[in-house]
Amino acid sequence: MVLDNIEKLLEKYENGETTLKEEAQLKNYFSQETVAPHLEMYKPMFQYFLGNQKEQFTKDLPLKPKNRFNYKWLSVAAVAVLMIGFYFTTSIIDNNCNDLGTYCEPEEALEEVSKQLAMISNHFNKGTQAVGYLNEVDKGTATLGYLNEIENTTKIIFKK
Amino acid sequence: MTQTEFLNIVMPFKDKVYRLAKRLLVSTEEAEDATQEVLLKLWNNKAKIQEYKNVEAFSMTMTKNFCFDKLKSKQAQNLKIVHSNYEEKNTPLQRQVELNDSASWVGKIIEELPEQQRMIIQLRDIEAYDYDEIAKMLDMNNTAVRVTLSRARKTIREKLTKTHNYGVR
Numbered sequence: 292m293v294l295d296n297i298e299k300l301l302e303k304y305e306n307g308e309t310t311l312k313e314e315a316q317l318k319n320y321f322s323q324e325t326v327a328p329h330l331e332m333y334k335p336m337f338q339y340f341l342g343n344q345k346e347q348f349t350k351d352l353p354l355k356p357k358n359r360f361n362y363k364w365l366s367v368a369a370v371a372v373l374m375i376g377f378y379f380t381t382s383i384i385d386n387n388c389n390d391l392g393t394y395c396e397p398e399e400a401l402e403e404v405s406k407q408l409a410m411i412s413n414h415f416n417k418g419t420q421a422v423g424y425l426n427e428v429d430k431g432t433a434t435l436g437y438l439n440e441i442e443n444t445t446k447i448i449f450k451k
Numbered sequence: 452m453t454q455t456e457f458l459n460i461v462m463p464f465k466d467k468v469y470r471l472a473k474r475l476l477v478s479t480e481e482a483e484d485a486t487q488e489v490l491l492k493l494w495n496n497k498a499k500i501q502e503y504k505n506v507e508a509f510s511m512t513m514t515k516n517f518c519f520d521k522l523k524s525k526q527a528q529n530l531k532i533v534h535s536n537y538e539e540k541n542t543p544l545q546r547q548v549e550l551n552d553s554a555s556w557v558g559k560i561i562e563e564l565p566e567q568q569r570m571i572i573q574l575r576d577i578e579a580y581d582y583d584e585i586a587k588m589l590d591m592n593n594t595a596v597r598v599t600l601s602r603a604r605k606t607i608r609e610k611l612t613k614t615h616n617y618g619v620r
Contacts, residue, residue: 305608307601311579332611339557340576348469350483354454354494 293320294327301333452497460500461490464507467578468514474573475518477562485521489514511588515570522566560610568603575600 297320303309304317320326321337394400468489473482489510493500503509561569567589574585575596586593 305601305604307597307604311581314576314579332614333608335557336607336611339555343470343558343577346470346473347466348483348486350487352487352490352494354457354491 297327297330301330452500457494457497457500460506461493461510464510465490467507468510470577471511471514471570471573472518474561474569475515475566476521481521485514485517489517505584505587508584508588511574512590515589519566556614557607557611560607564603564606568599568606571596571600572603572607576604 297317300309300313300317304314309317318337318341321330321334322341326334394403465486469482469486472485472489473479476482476485492513493506493510500506561572564572570589571585574580574588575582580588582593582596585591585596589596591599
């Protein structure tokens with residue numbers, strides 16, 4: 292009776308109609324020591340299937356946590372760099388404004404400017420003094436005016 | 452996802468991946484490499500692993516595709532030498548030895564099947580997946596899987612009967 296059942300199952304099996312349960316049943320039957328002689332040739336097949344289930348993958352996996360570059364941190368770093376940059380540039384301007392030739396205090400600046408202007412006007416005055424000599428030239432030309440008198444007199448003489 | 456979490460997901464089916472790869476690629480070393488490759492690919496895409504509905508089925512499909520690529524590149528590389536005019540009259544020694552070990556003979560028979568049938572035999576008879584899962588893994592429909600399986604089983608049985616009878620006589 293059992294054999295009959297197995298034969299039916301084998302037929303179904305070959306047509307691909309068996310369920311997993313029925314296939315397990317077949318595998319079970321053929322894993323016995325003694326099988327009906329006319330079904331002997333199925334034995335290696337099912338034994339092979341069962342034996343093959345036990346084969347294992349033994350190679351180990353080199354799983355390294357991959358260090359993927361995180362772009363979030365890049366933006367954080369950029370902001371940090373910018374902020375540090377701003378901080379230092381402003382402090383440089385604050386501390387060393389004398390180095391750049393300017394004055395930090397407006398009063399000091401005014402004083403310095405008026406000093407400079409005074410110096411300029413001083414030198415200007417010197418220049419105008421030098422120009423004063425032109426007056427002498429004027430005098431010279433004035434004396435030349437006497438030559439006209441001489442001309443007048445010579446004209447009178449020749450008319451007569 | 453940490454390494455242990457990943458391994459917990461992968462552990463249950465890594466052997467199945469390996470056996471499928473071995474069924475397709477035959478050589479143990481190549482199957483090991485393929486399995487490693489497939490699992491590393493999964494690891495590198497671990498962020499997406501939760502999105503997959505069935506990681507196991509997905510990995511099996513990946514394995515199948517990977518092995519097919521391997522086989523294709525191998526075919527492209529290697530020159531095939533086919534002896535068409537040479538036939539050995541006596542059963543080669545190798546074969547005689549194998550006949551004694553009938554279980555390995557089954558392995559040889561399966562090796563001779565077309566790739567599709569080999570895969571289905573592997574997934575159904577060895578790994579015991581149900582038809583829907585196999586259909587999904589191999590991107591086939593249910594009936595096609597059954598038909599292919601039936602064909603493969605019949606071929607194996609026929610060849611086995613032949614060698615069995617040969618052994619008896």
